[in-house]
Amino acid sequence: MTPSTDTKKYWLDESANVTKLYKGLWIACGLLIAIDLFLHRHEDFDFATVFGFHGAYGFFACVALVLAAKQLRKLLMRDEDYYDKDSHER
Amino acid sequence: MSGDFPVALILILGAVLIPVLPGLLRKAWMLALPVIAFGYLLAIPHGLHGQVELLGQTLTLMRVDKLSFLFGTIFLLAALLSVIYALHVDDTMQHVAGLVYAGAAIGAVFAGDLMTLFIYWELTAVSSVLLVWARRGEHSAATGMRYVIVQLMSGMFLLAGALLHWRATGSLEFGHIGLSNTAGLLILIGFGIKSAFPFLHNWLMDAYPEATPTGTVFLSAFTTKLGIYALARGFAGTEELVWIGTLMAAFPIFYAVIENDLRRVLAYSMNNQLGFMVVGIGIGTELALNGAVAHAFADIIFKGLLFMSMGAVLFRTGTIKGSELGGLYKSMPWTTGFCIVGAASISAFPLFSGFVTKSMIMSAAAMEGMTLQWLVLLFASAGVFHHAGIKIPYFAFFAHDSGIRCQEAPRNMLVAMGIAAALCIGIGIFPGALYALLPYTVNYEPYTASHVVAQTQLLFYSALAFAVLMRTGIYPPELKSVNLDSDWLYRKAGWGFVVTFRLALTETRAGLGGIIEGRRLAIADFLLRQRRPEGMLMRSWPTGSMALWVMVMLLAYLVLYYVG
Structure with missing residues (x-):
């Protein structure tokens, strides 16, 4: 494990390329949701056949998850050596 | 071929030879053991073997049926992959512990009665803790101790439940148990500890990230999946498990998002995957049970693969903290690729193993009309992709470049990861092979x-x-x-209670001592005063006073006589 000495440039080192990927993801998501226009999905629940159900659920579930977890940090987060402070801890 | 010889003993007795064999021969022997054991398993017919009469009970050392065969197969495969992954390790103790541990888990799977199960159950605890202690730090010593206490406690619940079950039914056979009486409840708690039920789960996140890089790969395969096997055998269709599993699938993902130790993130996501399996067992229909055990099978491979990739990172860089890593795809491109395959599998991407197994459980839940549970599981599916599928590869291999440059993982590690990755994709594309091994006929098209x-x-x-x-x-x-979890109860609150209680005890004793000391002097003084030569009791009395007292008594008698 040594500090970076190689000067090789990787494709991902260019922030413009990362932006390209990010935009690509938006486009992919747009295309995926468009499938719902043509495909009548067979679902076990009626509510899941609504246009874009899975996309919206995935997106908002993850945003909610992260925001909730961020709040949880206030409650749960402690210093890394929290349990080591009293050395008798077994 | 007679199946009376337990397949577990091939690994356990074989492991004894490891320390005495020289270098290359030792490696060949370790690789051969799971292969020999699997060949033997294939050769013996399904049925009950190795039955021993003991104290009027029939113990069955080898019960081979579809369920035990499936778990035996995946455990042997996991043992082989773990051995390959750990081949570069010189510490023989770890090799012996790993193989004995794998053997014990396999013995437990083939146990046809609760006593045999109990013995192997405890052996998995004792052998696996060595993989935590093998890290040889003060931290791992403490963690290992906590881990083994919890594991042995799980065995105690199993034993107590088994004895009650024996008294109630007159049999020790390990079949369906159910939750109809105390015996069932005790056994369920024992199994629940191993399967990491909510509030019984924390040994997993506590211990797995503290084991050696190779040890965690062993650990990830056996203990929890043994719990799942035992639940599938004893508690299929137990309704309570549906909600327990749903809770398990949901709450660990919140922790996984904010956890910094990437192997601990994997431990949380393992807990989440176990939740899916527990739901499947709770639903108990053929589709659900098939889904639960198929998912256990797939999980052993993809979770093993993820732990392998993180183990390789830890081995090469010396750290596994998300805050210190990043940009490693430049140094470890193969490990990165394999990790992404594992991540895609656990996230259930089409063409990867999780897709064809987890969806059976989701479908089964939907068929039973469990809307709310289904929605929570869907949330958990999105969440697991979020933290295990993206977070793990992202923070280790991409994110900002940490500047760390290291070697690619050793070749044996790459081989193990390569095989595991191939299996993840293989199961994803050709699910039929796995479906054929499942306990019930599969009529499911993913x-x-x-x-x-x-x-x-x-x-x-x-x-x-x-x-x-x-x-x-x-x-x-x-x-x-570090994020607080239920282990806070015994690591901080419990410890705090002990410290406070001890302090209180000491102070009370000191306080009481002071009071007693004061009283003691007063009492001594009082006694002394009476017993001094001129004290009340020691004084010599004149004879006249005696005559006076006799007269008083006689008078009193007289008075009483008249009154009476």
């Missing part, structure tokens, strides 16, 4: 257009959420920290 589209949408939009939160800076950064 690759329908609806299912593929729905799942892809779910995952891509989860990825989009991650990307958006990252670009906007809302995503919480990886921080050096």
Whole structure:
């Protein structure tokens, strides 16, 4: 494990390329949701056949998850050596 | 071929030879053991073997049926992969512990009665803790001790439950148990500890990240999946398990998002995957049970693969903290690729193993009309992609370049990861082979257009959420920290209670001592005063006073006589 000495440039080192990927993801998501226009999905629940159900659920579930977890940090987060402070801890 | 010889003993007795064999021969022997054991397992017919009469009970050392065969197979495969992964390790103790541990788990799977199960159950605890202690630090010593106490406690619950079950039914056979009496409840708690039920789960996140890089790969395969096997055998269709499993699938993902130790993130996501299996067992229909055990099978491989990739990172860089890593794809491109395959599998991307196994459980829940549970599981599916599928590879291999440059993982590690990755994709593309091993006939088609589209949408939009939160800076950064979980109860609150109680006890004793000391002097003084030569009791009395007292008594008698 040594500090970076190689000067090789990787494709991902260019922030413009990362932006390209990010935009690509938006486009992919747009295309995926468009499938719902043509495909009548067979679902076990009626509510899941609504246009874009899975996309919206995935997106908002993850945003909610992260925001909730961020709040949880206030409650749960402690210093890394929290349990080591009293050395008798077994 | 007679199946009376337990397949577990091939590994356990074989492991004894490891320390005495020289270098290359030792490696060949370790690789051969799971292969020999599997060959033997294939050769013996399904049925009950190795039955021993003991104290009027028939113990069955080898029960081979579809369920035990499936778990025996995957455990042997996991043992082989773990041995390959650990081949470069010189510490023989770890090799012996690993193989004895694998053997014990296999013995437990083939146990036909609760006593045999109990013995192997405890052996998995004792052998696996050595993989934690093998890290040889003060930290791992303490963690290992906590781990083994919890594991042995699980065995105690099993033993107590088994004895009650014996008294109630007159049999020790390990079949369906159910929750109808105390025996069932005790056994369920024993199994629940191993399967990491909510509030019984924390040994997993506590111990697995503290084991050696190779030890965690062993650990990830056996203990929890043994719990799942035992639940599938004893508690299929137990309704309570549906909610327990749903809770298990949901709550660990919140922790996984904010956890910094990437192997601990994997431990949380393992807990989440176990939740899916527990739900399947709770539903108890043929589809659900098939899904639960198929998912256990797939999980052993993809979770093993993920732990292998993180173990390789830890081995090469000396750290596994998200806050210190990043940019490793430049140094470890193969490990990165294999990790992404594992991540895609656990996230249930189409063409990867999780897709064809987890969806059986989801479908089974939907068929039973469990709307709320289904929605929570869907949330958990999105969440697992978010933290295990994206977070793990992202923070280790991409994110900002940490500047760490190291070697690619050793060749044996790459071989193990390569095989595991191939299996993940193989099961994903050809699920028929795995389906054929399942306990019930499978009438399930994972690759329908609806299912593929729905799942892809779910995952891509989860990825989009991650990307958006990252670009906007809302995503919480990886921080050096520890997050409180239920182990706080015994590590902090419990310890605090002991300390406070001891302090209180000492102070009370001191206080009481002071009071007693004061009283003691007063009492001594009082006694002394009476017993001094001129004290009241020691004084010599004149004879006249005696005559006076006799007269008083006689008078009193006289008075009483008249009154009476």
